[in-house]
Amino acid sequence: MSSKIAIVTGGSRGLGRDMVINLAKNGNNIIFTYHSNKSEADKVVAEVISLGQKALACQLDVSAIKSFDTFVDTISDHLQAHEGSPNFDFLVNNAGTGVYGSVTETSEEAFDAMMNVHFKGVYFLTQKLLPLLNDGGRVINISSGLTRVSFPNVSAYASMKGAIETYTRCLAKELGPRKITANTIAPGAIATDFGGGSNKSDENKRAVIANLTALGRVGEPEDIGGVVAFLCSPEAGWINAQRIELSGGMMI
Numbered sequence: 079m080s081s082k083i084a085i086v087t088g089g090s091r092g093l094g095r096d097m098v099i100n101l102a103k104n105g106n107n108i109i110f111t112y113h114s115n116k117s118e119a120d121k122v123v124a125e126v127i128s129l130g131q132k133a134l135a136c137q138l139d140v141s142a143i144k145s146f147d148t149f150v151d152t153i154s155d156h157l158q159a160h161e162g163s164p165n166f167d168f169l170v171n172n173a174g175t176g177v178y179g180s181v182t183e184t185s186e187e188a189f190d191a192m193m194n195v196h197f198k199g200v201y202f203l204t205q206k207l208l209p210l211l212n213d214g215g216r217v218i219n220i221s222s223g224l225t226r227v228s229f230p231n232v233s234a235y236a237s238m239k240g241a242i243e244t245y246t247r248c249l250a251k252e253l254g255p256r257k258i259t260a261n262t263i264a265p266g267a268i269a270t271d272f273g274g275g276s277n278k279s280d281e282n283k284r285a286v287i288a289n290l291t292a293l294g295r296v297g298e299p300e301d302i303g304g305v306v307a308f309l310c311s312p313e314a315g316w317i318n319a320q321r322i323e324l325s326g327g328m329m330i
Contacts, residue, residue, distance in 0.1 A: 080161075081105055081106055081107045081131060081132070082105075082106050082107070082166075082167040082168065082310075083106065083107045083108075083109065083157065083161065083165075083166040083167050083168070084098075084101045084106045084107070084108055084109070084166070084167065084168040084169075084170060084310060085108075085109045085110070085111075085153070085166055085168070085169050085170065085207065086098050086101070086108065086109075086110040086111070086170040086172055087110070087111045087138065087140055087170065087171055087172050087173035087203070088110075088111060088112070088113070088140070088172045088173025088174060089108070089110025089111060089112065089119075089122060089135070089172065090110065090112035090113075090115055090118045090119040090122055090135065091115070091118050091270075091271065092268075092270040092271060092272060092299055093172060093220070093265065093268065093270060093272075093299050093302050093303065094110065094170075094172040094173065095118075095122055095299070095303075096299040096300055096302060096303030096304075097170055097172060097302065097303040097306040097307070098110050098122055098126060098133075098303075099122075099125060099126070099129070099303060100303035100304045100306065100307035101168070101170075101303075101306065101307050101310060102125075102126040102129045102131040102133070103129055103307070104307045104310070104311060105131065106131060106167075106168070106307075106310065107131050107132040107133070107161070108126050108131060108132070108133045108134070109133075109134045109135075109136065109153060109156070109157075109166070110122065110133070110134075110135055110136070111135070111136050111137070111138035111140070111149075111173060112135055112136075112137060112138075113137070113138070113139060113140075113173070114137075116135070116137070119135035120135065122135065123135050132160065134156055136149065136152060136153070138173075140173045140194075140195055140199040140200070140203060141191065141194035141195045141198075141199050143194070143198065143199065143202050146202060146203055146206045147206065149203075149206075150206045150207060150210070153166075153207075153210070154210060157210075164210055165210050165211070165212045166207075166210055166211060166212065166215070167211070167212050167214075167215045167216070167310075168215060168216045168217075168218070168310045169204065169207055169211060169215070169216070169217045169218070170218045170220075170306055170310075171200045171203065171204065171217070171218070171219045171220060172220045173195065173199075174195055174196055174220065174272070175191070175192075175195055175272075176235060176272050176274065177191060177192055177234065177235065178231045178232060178235070178274075179231055179234070180230060180231050180233075181233050184233065184234050188234060189234050192234040192235055192237075192238050193234075193238055195238075196235065196238035196239060196241075196242065197238045197241045197242060197245070200219060200242060200245070201245060204217065204249070208253075211258060213256045213257055213258065214256075214257045214258065215256075215258045216258065216259050216260075216261075216309060216310050216314075217246070217249060217253070217258065217259070217260040217261075218260075218261055218262070218263060218306055218309055218310070219242050219243075219245070219246045219260070219261075219262045219263075220242075220262065220263060220264075220265070221239045221240075221242050221243050221246075221262040221263065221264040221321060222235070222236065222239040222264055222265065223264050223265065223266040223267070223323060223325045223328060224236040224239060225239050225240045225243055225264060225321075226264070226323065226329075227328070227329045239264075242262060243262050243264075243321055246260050246261065246262045246319070246321075247260075247319045250318050250319035251319070254318075259314075259315065259317065259318040259319075260318065260319065261309055261317060261318065261319065261320045261321075261322060262320070262321045262322070263302070263305060263306065263309070263321075263322050263323075263324055264321055264322065264323040264324065264325070265297060265301075265302055265323075265324050265325065266291070266297055266323065266324065266325025266326060266328040267287045267291075267296055267297060267325070267328065268296070268297040268298065268299060268301070268302065269284075269296050269297065269298055269299075270299055277296055278296075284296050287328070290328055290329050291325065291326045291327060291328045291329075292326060292327025292328070292330060293326035293327055294326075295326065297324070297325065297326055301324060301326070302324055305322065305324055309322075
């Protein structure tokens, strides 16, 4: 049986890297994007190949909407040449950045940067890729625990993730006739370099998070990728239009 193909944005490090590796372990070929760190992307390609699957890393700025046509053409040509068809099976919109600031301090430029990466970029990249997505495929968008609980200084980021959750439900409705599911996962506090990396390096913050979490620790990237891989498995085909929080029971 031929491998299915997953496209993951922001797959060179952090949560995205763990998603790529778990998808490959499940027997999927991978195309993933990276923003600027080609050496890290190359390491992930080598790891996927070591698992017996194909991998391609493509540079993409997910906020640069005008570059999407060229990106999609590159993907389509690659798939046609190496898989015999321009189509793929799973889209994981993971790429993101963290910008923090209070409601009173957030600039229009910072707001637009958040919107372009986390909402507008996801919206229009998905739109461009849908013609290549096989019927029966999956779309997984990444939200955040911050759409359920509120903290200071995250209003722009959290608002974009709230938009993504609404968008994903609409997507599930529209793609239903094609038997394509659309879901969001909402990670809680995870120890990565995201947003300055304080969840990994700030021991005081880590202790506070652990105390707020039923399972008593900060999340790790390894807590997330396997769930994404599961959502792309045959067993998960009846899960649709859902927000799945992966937070260890934070602030329940």
